[in-house]
Amino acid sequence: MAKVGNSQGSARRRPTGSGRAGAAGSGKRGPGAGSSSDAGTPSAELTAKLEPRKGPTKVPLNTRVLASTEARLNWLVNNRQSTVTNVVDVALQEFFDRYSVPPADHDGRIAEQES
Structure with missing residues (x-):
C-alpha cells in the first residue's frame, strides 16, 4: 500500500541535482580557494547550501485505501x-x-467563520 505522510520511502527522495556529489566538490579549487584570509569564514555558496529548506510545514497522515486506489x-x-x-x-485541496x-493559515488554524 502507498504510504502517506512521513514514510521512509518518500522522505529520502531528493530533487534531481541535490545529491551530495556537488556539495563535496570535485577536488578542483577555484581562484582564492585555500587562501589564509578566507580560512575561517564559510563562502556564501556554502552558507546557502547549509540553510534549512524553507517550505510549508508538513505533518504525517496515515490512512488505508482500496487496492485499486493504491494502484492508480x-x-x-x-x-x-x-x-x-x-x-x-x-x-x-480540490x-x-x-x-x-x-x-487554514500557515500554522494550520482555520479562522472562525462569521454567520
Whole structure:
C-alpha cells in the first residue's frame, strides 16, 4: 500500500541535482580557494547550501485505501514524476474547495467563520 505522510520511502527522495556529489566538490579549487584570509569564514555558496529548506510545514497522515486506489496512485506517481505527498495534497485541496471547507493559515488554524 502507498504510504502517506512521513514514510521512509518518500522522505529520502531528493530533487534531481541535490545529491551530495556537488556539495563535496570535485577536488578542483577555484581562484582564492585555500587562501589564509578566507580560512575561517564559510563562502556564501556554502552558507546557502547549509540553510534549512524553507517550505510549508508538513505533518504525517496515515490512512488505508482500496487496492485499486493504491494502484492508480502508484501509476500517477510513476508516470508523472510526482510524489505520493504531492498527489494526496492536491487531491485533498480540490476536494476541500469543492465542499467549501475554509482555508487554514500557515500554522494550520482555520479562522472562525462569521454567520
